[in-house]
Amino acid sequence: MCLVSAQQRFAQAVESSIQQYLDERERALTELSSDAGPLLRLVRDLVSGGKRVRSAFVLWGWHAVTAARPDASHTTGTEQDPEWHDAVGVATAIELFHAAALVHDDIIDQSDTRRGRPAMHRALEAMHRDGEWVGDAGAWGQHAAVLVGDLLLNWADDRMLRACRGTARGHAVHDAYRRMREEVTFGQYLDVLEEAAWIRQDPAALLDRAHTVAVYKSAKYSVEAPLTLGALLAGGEPGQLEALAGYGLPVGIAFQMRDDLLGVFGDPEVTGKPAGDDLREGKRTVLVEIARQRLTPGVRTMLDELLGDRELDERQIAILQDAIQRSEAPQRLEALIDRAVGEALESLHDGDLSRSAVLELERLADSVAKRDR
Numbered sequence: 001m002c003l004v005s006a007q008q009r010f011a012q013a014v015e016s017s018i019q020q021y022l023d024e025r026e027r028a029l030t031e032l033s034s035d036a037g038p039l040l041r042l043v044r045d046l047v048s049g050g051k052r053v054r055s056a057f058v059l060w061g062w063h064a065v066t067a068a069r070p071d072a073s074h075t076t077g078t079e080q081d082p083e084w085h086d087a088v089g090v091a092t093a094i095e096l097f098h099a100a101a102l103v104h105d106d107i108i109d110q111s112d113t114r115r116g117r118p119a120m121h122r123a124l125e126a127m128h129r130d131g132e133w134v135g136d137a138g139a140w141g142q143h144a145a146v147l148v149g150d151l152l153l154n155w156a157d158d159r160m161l162r163a164c165r166g167t168a169r170g171h172a173v174h175d176a177y178r179r180m181r182e183e184v185t186f187g188q189y190l191d192v193l194e195e196a197a198w199i200r201q202d203p204a205a206l207l208d209r210a211h212t213v214a215v216y217k218s219a220k221y222s223v224e225a226p227l228t229l230g231a232l233l234a235g236g237e238p239g240q241l242e243a244l245a246g247y248g249l250p251v252g253i254a255f256q257m258r259d260d261l262l263g264v265f266g267d268p269e270v271t272g273k274p275a276g277d278d279l280r281e282g283k284r285t286v287l288v289e290i291a292r293q294r295l296t297p298g299v300r301t302m303l304d305e306l307l308g309d310r311e312l313d314e315r316q317i318a319i320l321q322d323a324i325q326r327s328e329a330p331q332r333l334e335a336l337i338d339r340a341v342g343e344a345l346e347s348l349h350d351g352d353l354s355r356s357a358v359l360e361l362e363r364l365a366d367s368v369a370k371r372d373r
Helices: 003-030 036-047 053-066 084-109 120-130 137-164 170-200 203-233 238-265 277-281 286-294 297-306 314-326 329-348 355-369
Strands: none
Touching (some): 003 036, 003 137, 036 084, 036 137, 053 084, 053 238, 084 120, 084 137, 137 170, 170 203, 203 238, 203 286, 238 277, 238 286, 238 314, 238 355, 286 297, 314 329
């Protein structure tokens, strides 16, 4: 089996599954009101494209177990496998959940763009302005976007229930999904808490607190949870699940650390987000806390005063970028990323997993850790 083409076919199947599901929901909502159409067009824009990282990890978590079975045939883990469509369903649910998280995250962070397009609340704000409706367009856009995020959460739950229904391991899969939802939502709370409450915390604890946010807001949900869901769907044994979790968490941490670097130093033409967006949003990331520990008191005070200022101009962003660069925090974070990937690859070989999945997971670890968007 060609690994890349297998992943591409799976991603195409997930894309088709998402669109079919949205077609179904649009028909149902249009029976209530014709206003469903414009809203669903915005939702389709949001869910179209993207890296589909989480879908890929669902696939290879599932394949790692199915193709390692003693009775595995040449069709095991492929489109011809009867369980393949269940894996597509789980991945579809994860992508809908991710879309909901993006909508809510952009509201919280007051982000204007997502993947080079207007964020959902900004697109809804434009709908209000174009329609020349009454009231404040910005406030309406935020209110409506909260509801769009809630709709997407509802749809994600519905799609996951459908994927789990009738499968022998559906209960275990759904329980893991419930835990993922809880952890990422609480992780998001810890993130906004840290932006406001860091000043009252023990300075020696700030780096550990930033690491906790990274783990629960992103790392577990981006890699470990999708892998686990796929493996549970396939009936993974404890040793297999442990090996995949030992890979998934450090790769997820590397994924988030790369995100931290891109949030400060990323190229807007590539990331689709303004330069230094994390600085304007006041993100107390592992990168920022490493820098703070290494800056002189005066520069640290300057960083603390400017971080989170929504009106930062390009010159101020450049000053903060330079301070963080001179602290050597980016180099230290790169070393932590390399170490995390090394730990992950070592864990992969501790379980009885399919060789083809191991090879692809090795490639994915390198890909997510070194990405530029």
